[in-house]
Amino acid sequence: MKHITFYLDFISPYAYLAFEKLPEALMGHSYSVSYKPILLAALLKHHGQLGPAEIAPKRDWTYRQVLWLARRQGVELQLPASHPFNPLALLRxxxxxxxxxxxxxxVCETLFKHVWQGGFDATDAQRLQAVSQHLAPQRAPDSDAVKAQLKAHTDEAIARGVFGVPTFEVDGKLFWGLDALPMLQDYLAGDAWFATAWSAAAAVAPGVRR
Incomplete structure (x- = not known):
């Protein structure tokens, strides 16, 4: 049985769609999954990147594409009242x-739906209080221990080479994005391609650096 670590941030609509489609994509395979919340903004800062929603034309495209993808894939999705937002309360x-x-x-499903269904404000105080009461966490979300654990998850992801969400890690290999689900499926099926092509792709020398 293979173990999959699913790095996610509830701010990402692609992470939500991947979360919804993962069981279907991996049907017939033997696997287990750990869901690991991380702060996408910290990854972007580490790698010197802007988020899709921070680039105006890309922001518009992202929202159009995820609405189309959700419709095509049969997943209920409505854009939140505002985006991007600070996801720390949900992650904690x-x-x-x-x-x-x-x-x-x-828990992950509840929080993804809190953001991506209904078209509401994901950071509304009353809604956050309601979802917290519903989930009844074992520890205080604003405790130092919880904050440190979220940071540790994020630091671990950076150390392993994670640069975005959703990312799936299996056997030290990283599969990034909703569109990586078929590739992940092939890896779990034992496709021989991965024995040579995976390492060969990383051996290409950079031609220009900016």
């Missing part, structure tokens, strides 16, 4: 729901 709540900071699928 997820981490607080489990002793090791690894929320189960139900």
């Amino acid at each position: 709540l997820a981490v607080a729901c489990e002793a090791q900071g690894l929320p189960n699928r139900y």
Whole structure:
């Protein structure tokens, strides 16, 4: 049985779509999944990148594409009232729901739907209080221990080479993005391509640096 670590941030619509489609994509394979919340903004800062929603034309395209993808894939999705937003409260709540900071699928599903269904404000104080009461976390989300655990998850992701969400890690290999699900599926199926092409792709020399 292969183990998949799913690095996610609830701010990402692609992470939400990947979360919804993962069971279907991996049907028939033997695997287990750990859901690991991380702060996407910290990854972007580390790698010197802007988020898609911070580049105006890309922001518009992102929202159009995810709405189309959701419609095509049969996933309910409505854009939140404002985006991007500060996801720390949601990430800390997820981490607080489990002793090791690894929320189960139900917790992640609840928080993804909090953001991506209904078209509401994801950071509204009353809504945050309601979802927190519903999930009944084991620890206080604003505790130093929970904050440190979320930072540790994020630092671990950076150290492993994660640069965006959703990212799936299996056997030290990183599969990034919603569109990587078929590739992940092939890897779990034992496709021989990965034995040579995976390393060969990383051996290409950079031609120009900016």
